[in-house]
Amino acid sequence: MSEHKMGHLQEPSTYLRILIYLFVLTIVTVAASKVHFGWEFLNVIVALVIAAFKASLVIRFFMHGKYENGETWAFIVYPIVLLVTLVGFLFLDYGFRPKDKYVVTPVAFDDQAHGEHGSSHNSTETHGEPTNDHAAAETPAETHGDSSDVANAEPAGESHAEAPAEAAANALPGDAAKGLEKAKILCIACHKVDGAGNELPGAPPFAETMANPEKTPEYLRKWLKNPAEVKPGTIMPNLGLSDSDIENLIAYLATIKN
């Protein structure tokens, strides 16, 4: 409190002047958003800077902030500092991270699969290179297809031998109806199930997945158990499914194939 007992009077024309500034700045924001700056984040930053300036006009003049004391300003500034820190770090993380770090990278997995088969025809090759999986993941030449089409990208086209072990591995002991019920609860967050749910980027339609002959029940079993083990860096989460859930889901997915 200085000379005045309570509050401060501003000239009424000040409010009108501020309103006109705010109108002009709104037009500037719209116009700036139509300009294509070379750097995509500049549009967002320009929009935020203009918004911050508009907000400061509202705070200082409409809210009489310019007459407030230090204690009040502490409460104006501290949430802004926290917010700028939070969003600023998000910008650093998402804005400047190379795109391929958050778009799913296809990874060859078939060496591992053959290792688990226990078939001997290529065992020396597989066991001789335990780190082959990771090496493949980092070598562009080893990845297949374009990176957005994750579903069809990973297994290198090793032919599928007609071994009895493989027939057993591809059996479908699960209950498709129960699998569908489970899918409607779990998968629907990212995949369309029975025409309902989301379709997020990196989560291919089930029909597309099942049309791929590489997606055998055995593959799906490993995949659903722990997706990240099959494809490091995949967007698909580990859903913590029980073995019976997995069998039911695979049985359900097999019905889509037909």
Place this chain on the structure above:
Amino acid sequence: MSAPGTFFHAHEEDPVEAYQNFKFGMWMFLATEVLLFGGLFAAYFIFKYRYHELFVKGSSHLDWRMGSLNTLVLLISSYTMAMAVDAAQRSENQKLIRNLLLTLLFAATFLVVKGFEWIPKFNHGIYPGTDIYFSIYFLTTGLHLLHVLIGMFFIGLLAVRANKGRYNSENFGGVEVGGLYWHLVDIIWIFLFPLLYLVGSV
């Protein structure tokens, strides 16, 4: 200052101190409001870059002209609210009531425009659960809308009290504190508008 029915009647408090504490309390509350919306802004930026295609697709359903119109409407309502506080400070009661009612009118206009945006979306089967873009869109604009409704309630209350001759140059804390809340609603929209309508697809 401490007229019966205000927050202060139970205390023997200096009116000037009471007025300052009332305002300071509102500023502290507004700080928490900024952080509430701040969490949603952070979510917006996370999902914007994680699911960029959905944001490009989703924001194509928004009309920047509607957003701009509502921005101007809210800015005018902030102006009339500031004029209401000014009138109370000058003991101009008729002008105070007129500006409060004008503020209510512009707030209602905002709601009508919002309705013209939301209802066609519902008719096209676009809901908060449609995808992550529309979850963010409906959550941020919906929470803002809730603030508009709460603000309208308090502005209405101020108008009723002003009509009873409650406020004058010695007692205008209620109008000023109501104004602080209303201006925050305007500030939130100042940020929501460009992020959703203008650079949502960038």
